[in-house]
Amino acid sequence: MSEHMIDICIMTCALVLVLSDIIYYISHKTMRRFRNWIFLTIMFNIALTAAADLTTNYIKIINNGDIGLYRIEFTSTMIFFILHTFLPAQLALYIALKNNVATQSEKKKFYVFSIPILMGELLILSNPFTKWIFEFENLKDYARGPLLPVSYGIGILYLIYALYVMIRYRRTVSKGMEPVVWLSVSIAVVGIIVQLIYPQIMIELFCDAIALTGILLTIENEDRYIDANTMAYNRTAFLHNVDKLMGVEKNFMVVSINITNIRILERILGSEILARAVAELVGKLRQLRKHDLTVYRNSANNIAVIYIYRDGKDFELLSNEIKELFEGELITGHFKIELNVVLSIAKVPQDIDNKDNLIDLIEENHELEENGVTVIKGKGLDYLKRRSMIEMELKEAVAFDNIEVYYQPIYNVATGMIDSCEALVRLVDSGIPDLKTDEFIKVAERNGMIGDIGMMVFDKTCEFLSKNKPEKYGLKYINVNLSLYQMIIDDVAVKFRETLDKHRLGTDRFVLEITETASLADNRSVDHSILRMKRAGFKFSLDDYGTGFSNLTNIRSMKFSSIKIDKSLLWNCNNKDNISSMILSNSVHMIRTMGMDVIQEGVETREQFELAKEIGVNYIQGFYISKPLPEKEFIEFLKGNLADVKG
Incomplete structure (x- = not known):
C-alpha cells in the first residue's frame, strides 16, 4: 500500500470518528455555553482539516503535473494549514474557558490571546506569494517552506499555555475527570510529536479525534449536572463551578433565590404547573445576560445565579434586573402566580470568601413572612460570617x-x-x-x-x-x-x-x-x-x-x-x-x-x-x-x- 493510501485510510478514520462526535453532540440536547460552542468548532475544524487532507492525498495519487489538479491540491493544502494552525489556539481557549481562567466578556485578554494565531494565519495567507509555508515543485511535489517551523512554533506556544492552565488550575477539574483530561491531552500531544518527527505519518488529526471523543464522553457530557425539570444546572454543578471560580480567584456574584411560598403554591397549582412556572423563570433568568451567567436549580425552593461581573455598576445592574423580574407577574398558562422570594446577593470574595458559606447561602430556609421580594446583601450577609465563627467556637469547645x-x-x-x-x-x-x-x-x-x-x-x-x-x-x-x-x-x-x-x-x-x-x-x-x-x-x-x-x-x-x-x-x-x-x-x-x-x-x-x-x-x-x-x-x-x- 502506498504512503498516500495509508494517509487516506488514517484521515478517513479521523473524519468518520469526528463526524460521529459532531452528530452525537448536536443531537444530544443540552445547554450551550460559549465554551461548548468552542468545542463544537474544534470538532468541525478537525473534520474540515481531515477532509482537506483527504483531498490533497487523493490528488497526489492521480496528479501528473496537471495545472487544474495542481490548483485543487494547492487550495486544499492551504485550507489544511489555515485550519490546522488554528486548532491549538481553539484548544487552548477551550481549556481556559473550561477552567474559568478566561471569560467571554474579557475582550482585552482575548485580543492579546489572538495575536500569535493572527500572525500565523497571515503567514499562511501570504503563502501563495511568498512560499514561506509550502510549495509544489513541478506542480505536484510538495515541499516544506522555510517558515513552516514558525507555524508549528505558534501551535506549540498555545499548547504550552494550555498545559500551564491545566497544571496551574488542576484542582478545578474533578478528580474523576482528571485522568481522562490528561489521557486525552497526552494522545493529542503524541500525535503532534510523531508527525513532527515523521512527517510522512499523518497521524496527528486521528489522535486529535480520539482525544476529542474522550472529552466529549466525559467533560462535555453534562447529564449529571442538569436538573431534568428546568434544564438548569443542578446543585452538583453549582458546587463544582464555585470550586473552579474560587480556584482561579475570579470575582463573581452569587444570587440565591429562595422561594418561601413554594409548598403552598405546589398544593394550590400542583407539581406539574409549578414545575413549568419554575422552568419559565429559569429561562427568563438566562436571558438577562448572554455571557458569563449561569442558572442553577439547587433544590425545590432555591434557584441560584452565578455571574462574572465586570465592575460595581454591572453588579448593581444585574441585581436590580433580577429583583424587577421577581417583582413582576409570572403567568403560566391560565395562572397568575405571585412568588414570595428572598434574594440573597453576594460578591465573592468580598462578601463571602469560602465555599461553606456559599452552601449556607443556598441552603438557608428564610423564615420571613413578607410578601413579594426581600433583598439581603452587603452587611445583611454578615450572619454567614458570624455563623462560621460560631461553628469554629463550637468545634473548639467540644475538642477542649x-x-x-x-x-x-x-x-x-x-x-x-x-x-x-x-x-x-x-x-x-x-x-x-x-x-x-x-x-x-x-x-x-x-x-x-x-x-x-x-x-x-x-x-x-x-x-x-x-x-x-x-x-x-x-x-x-x-x-x-x-x-x-x-x-x-x-x-x-x-x-x-x-x-x-x-x-x-x-x-x-x-x-x-x-x-x-x-x-x-x-x-x-x-x-x-x-x-x-x-x-x-x-x-x-x-x-x-x-x-x-x-x-x-x-x-x-x-x-x-x-x-x-x-x-x-x-x-x-x-x-x-x-x-x-x-x-x-x-x-x-x-x-x-x-x-x-x-x-x-x-x-x-x-x-x-x-x-x-x-x-x-x-x-x-x-x-x-x-x-x-x-x-x-x-x-x-x-x-x-x-x-x-x-x-
Whole structure:
C-alpha cells in the first residue's frame, strides 16, 4: 500500500470518528455555553482539516503535473494549514474557558490571546506569494517552506499555555475527570510529536479525534449536572463551578433565590404547573445576560445565579434586573402566580470568601413572612460570617471541653421547694459578642454537632448529680433538653443508658424536654427514639407550648409528664391582652385536667409570679426565682431554699 493510501485510510478514520462526535453532540440536547460552542468548532475544524487532507492525498495519487489538479491540491493544502494552525489556539481557549481562567466578556485578554494565531494565519495567507509555508515543485511535489517551523512554533506556544492552565488550575477539574483530561491531552500531544518527527505519518488529526471523543464522553457530557425539570444546572454543578471560580480567584456574584411560598403554591397549582412556572423563570433568568451567567436549580425552593461581573455598576445592574423580574407577574398558562422570594446577593470574595458559606447561602430556609421580594446583601450577609465563627467556637469547645452546664431552679408552687431545675449549656470564655445559647444551639443543630454537645451536657449533669448529691437539699430531678436533630442522628437511648450506668444513676433523676417541633416531627427515627427512651424509663416534658401547632391528640398520645408554657403567652398578659389571658388560663386548666403538670417559664416579675400561681400552674421558672447558676452557686441556692422552707 502506498504512503498516500495509508494517509487516506488514517484521515478517513479521523473524519468518520469526528463526524460521529459532531452528530452525537448536536443531537444530544443540552445547554450551550460559549465554551461548548468552542468545542463544537474544534470538532468541525478537525473534520474540515481531515477532509482537506483527504483531498490533497487523493490528488497526489492521480496528479501528473496537471495545472487544474495542481490548483485543487494547492487550495486544499492551504485550507489544511489555515485550519490546522488554528486548532491549538481553539484548544487552548477551550481549556481556559473550561477552567474559568478566561471569560467571554474579557475582550482585552482575548485580543492579546489572538495575536500569535493572527500572525500565523497571515503567514499562511501570504503563502501563495511568498512560499514561506509550502510549495509544489513541478506542480505536484510538495515541499516544506522555510517558515513552516514558525507555524508549528505558534501551535506549540498555545499548547504550552494550555498545559500551564491545566497544571496551574488542576484542582478545578474533578478528580474523576482528571485522568481522562490528561489521557486525552497526552494522545493529542503524541500525535503532534510523531508527525513532527515523521512527517510522512499523518497521524496527528486521528489522535486529535480520539482525544476529542474522550472529552466529549466525559467533560462535555453534562447529564449529571442538569436538573431534568428546568434544564438548569443542578446543585452538583453549582458546587463544582464555585470550586473552579474560587480556584482561579475570579470575582463573581452569587444570587440565591429562595422561594418561601413554594409548598403552598405546589398544593394550590400542583407539581406539574409549578414545575413549568419554575422552568419559565429559569429561562427568563438566562436571558438577562448572554455571557458569563449561569442558572442553577439547587433544590425545590432555591434557584441560584452565578455571574462574572465586570465592575460595581454591572453588579448593581444585574441585581436590580433580577429583583424587577421577581417583582413582576409570572403567568403560566391560565395562572397568575405571585412568588414570595428572598434574594440573597453576594460578591465573592468580598462578601463571602469560602465555599461553606456559599452552601449556607443556598441552603438557608428564610423564615420571613413578607410578601413579594426581600433583598439581603452587603452587611445583611454578615450572619454567614458570624455563623462560621460560631461553628469554629463550637468545634473548639467540644475538642477542649469548653462547655459548662448551668442550672436554673424550678419552683414547686405546692411546696415552695426547688425540687427540680433545667440544665442549660454555656460556652466557656466565648470570644463572640452577644452570643446567646439559642443562637449557638441552632448552629450546632445545623452542622450536626448537637449530638456531641448534647452528650457532653448529659454527662456533666450526671456527674453533678453523683458528685454533689443535690437530693439532700430537696432536688428530685433535672430537666435536660433533647433536640430533634439529636434524636435523628444519634442512638440517644443507648448512649444515655451507658452514661447513666457510668455514673450509677437511674432514669428517674431526669425529665427530657423536647419542643413542639420535635413532638410533631413526621419522622420515624424520632418516633422510634422517643419510644425507646420511654421504654428505658425516661419521662418527657413538652417545651415552649404555644409557639407551634400542637393539638390535644398529639399531646395526649405522647403522654408527657409535664407541659412547659412559652413565656410569650405570659408576657402578653402583662400588656392587658384579654385574649392571651384567656388562652393562658384555659390552657393551664385543660392541661391539668388531662393529668399533666404545668410549668410556666419566663417569670421575671412579682406580678407575673402571682398571676402564674393564680391561674393554677404547678411549677414556675424564670429570673424572678433565679437566673441560671453554675454548680456551686446552685448548690448554695438549694441550701438556702431548704432552710427558708424549714424555717
